[in-house]
Amino acid sequence: MFVSLLLLLLVCSAQSSHFYGTVMTYYPKNTNADGSLTVVLRYKLSFHECTSDLWYCASQDCGNETSLVLNVVDQESSGEWCQIEGIMTRRVPSYSQFELVLAGGNWINNNNGISIWVALTGVELRNRSDIGQANTSPQTTILPVLRVPSNCRRDFHLLDFDPDGDEVRCRYVNSSLFECHNCTTPSVLSLSESCILSFSPTSSVNEGSYIVQMVMEDFPR
Ligand SMILES: *[C@@H]1O[C@H](CO)[C@@H](O)[C@H](O)[C@H]1NC(C)=O
Ligand SMILES: *[C@@H]1O[C@H](CO)[C@@H](O)[C@H](O)[C@H]1NC(C)=O
Ligand SMILES: *[C@@H]1O[C@H](CO)[C@@H](O)[C@H](O)[C@H]1NC(C)=O
Numbered sequence: 001m002f003v004s005l006l007l008l009l010l011v012c013s014a015q016s017s018h019f020y021g022t023v024m025t026y027y028p029k030n031t032n033a034d035g036s037l038t039v040v041l042r043y044k045l046s047f048h049e050c051t052s053d054l055w056y057c058a059s060q061d062c063g064n065e066t067s068l069v070l071n072v073v074d075q076e077s078s079g080e081w082c083q084i085e086g087i088m089t090r091r092v093p094s095y096s097q098f099e100l101v102l103a104g105g106n107w108i109n110n111n112n113g114i115s116i117w118v119a120l121t122g123v124e125l126r127n128r129s130d131i132g133q134a135n136t137s138p139q140t141t142i143l144p145v146l147r148v149p150s151n152c153r154r155d156f157h158l159l160d161f162d163p164d165g166d167e168v169r170c171r172y173v174n175s176s177l178f179e180c181h182n183c184t185t186p187s188v189l190s191l192s193e194s195c196i197l198s199f200s201p202t203s204s205v206n207e208g209s210y211i212v213q214m215v216m217e218d219f220p221r
């Protein structure tokens with residue numbers, strides 16, 4: 001199931017360093033007459049330039065993409081980064097679970113030495129016993145770049161909201177779940193389960209860019 005992932009990485013590995021990050025969320029929109037489900041997946045994607053890239057199916061059945069709308073959300077005036085928003089609609093079998101992956105090269109130059117990016121969204125659309133409907137993912141957004149003075153400790157409360165009222169937890173990516181290519185965590189940052197990202201520099205040697213690869217998950221209360 002992950003063979004196509006490896007091929008894609010090889011194809012893309014010659015590209016320059018230009019990736020600033022991505023985040024994807026989803027919600028089930030409606031059940032169709034044939035029993036299939038329409039789901040809307042929204043993602044933000046930041047590159048050095050206003051470009052986009054495609055998510056692919058890493059499972060047996062991710063249904064069919066019925067539309068994809070891309071918009072430029074914001075662009076840094078000096079041309080350092082550009083953020084794109086994608087709104088993807090898919091018609092999927094009811095009660096389905098699948099994974100969408102975005103992968104390629106390369107991340108912007110960074111202190112944790114990561115070049116190839118991997119982002120994996122686990123889509124869970126089985127009916128829940130509590131609400132009798134398919135699940136909605138936690139909602140959040142990203143900033144392409146977060147700048148901090150190198151000598152100050154800072155805590156960032158990552159905004160999260162779950163439409164189903166679930167408990168939201170954050171964690172770093174896990175290599176056993178194929179959520180990253182190089183899973184090296186940023187040395188001067190720590191991430192709590194309650195989604196607080198803390199920056200605690202130890203010396204000026206810590207200056208530079210750090211890649212944070214994390215997963216936000218919802219758990220029924
Ligand atoms: C996706 O398209 C294929 C080929 O047309 C079709 O067989 C399948 O039923 C479609 N899936 C859904 C969930 O509509
Ligand atoms: C990940 O990057 C670090 C830092 O560059 C490097 O030491 C390590 O070998 C890499 N690991 C993998 C699996 O590529
Ligand atoms: C899931 O719930 C929806 C709406 O409550 C219902 O129409 C559908 O039949 C259910 N699907 C399954 C597989 O139970």
Ligand SMILES: *[C@@H]1O[C@H](CO)[C@@H](O)[C@H](O)[C@H]1NC(C)=O
Pocket residue numbers: 174175176177
């Ligand atoms: C990573 O995922 C595997 C498989 O689910 C699990 O056994 C392991 O405990 C996880 N590792 C961490 C650090 O959470």
